[in-house]
Amino acid sequence: MSSHITPLLERNRAFAATETRKQTPRRPFLPDQGLYIITCMDSRTDPADFLGLRFGEAIVARTVGGRVTPAVIQGLSFIGYLVETKAPEGPYFEAAIIHHTDCGSGWLASDEQLRHGFARRTGYEEDALVDLAVLDPAATVRADVERVLSDPRISPRITVSGHVYDVDTGLITTVVAPASPGASAAASPR
Ligand SMILES: [Zn+2]
Numbered sequence: 001m002s003s004h005i006t007p008l009l010e011r012n013r014a015f016a017a018t019e020t021r022k023q024t025p026r027r028p029f030l031p032d033q034g035l036y037i038i039t040c041m042d043s044r045t046d047p048a049d050f051l052g053l054r055f056g057e058a059i060v061a062r063t064v065g066g067r068v069t070p071a072v073i074q075g076l077s078f079i080g081y082l083v084e085t086k087a088p089e090g091p092y093f094e095a096a097i098i099h100h101t102d103c104g105s106g107w108l109a110s111d112e113q114l115r116h117g118f119a120r121r122t123g124y125e126e127d128a129l130v131d132l133a134v135l136d137p138a139a140t141v142r143a144d145v146e147r148v149l150s151d152p153r154i155s156p157r158i159t160v161s162g163h164v165y166d167v168d169t170g171l172i173t174t175v176v177a178p179a180s181p182g183a184s185a186a187a188s189p190r
Contacts, residue, residue: 080155099137
């Protein structure tokens with residue numbers, strides 16, 4: 001039976017024949033560039049495109065708006081713990097949180113009817129849905145960097161940074177320089 005992925009299975013067979021694939025089992029599980037990228041699920045904001053990521057260079061987590069969710073905290077804390085216990089000498093990684101302009105999550109704040117309907121359909125609290133919206137990506141990315149830095153489950157050996165991707169220019173601006181959980185320089189005023 002045909003599905004949307006069927007035409008891409010041909011690309012998969014080409015991938016399976018490449019040297020990259022053949023070397024995969026011998027590769028370390030930690031990404032080459034020491035990066036753990038958290039960004040929006042929007043198909044226009046794929047870090048493979050805007051950062052030119054290649055195979056094995058980064059761990060990528062994508063959520064609505066690139067917001068830091070409990071699942072993101074779980075992933076970050078797991079990989080941090082894995083390095084602490086399996087490769088304590090490192091290298092450790094940088095969690096780079098990237099929010100973007102023109103984010104569809106903004107509808108959750110700007111379109112009341114959509115928000116009411118989605119809340120009714122799913123049971124999510126409306127206030128939480130408003131908080132999820134990325135209207136000012138520099139502000140939400142600052143809040144999410146702080147959220148990771150202040151979570152005691154996150155390894156103090158990693159660093160966390162915040163960035164904004166502008167979909168009009170294609171350029172990324174860093175708004176929070178890398179800091180480690182527990183470092184005094186990390187905490188921004190609340
Ligand atoms: Zn988005």
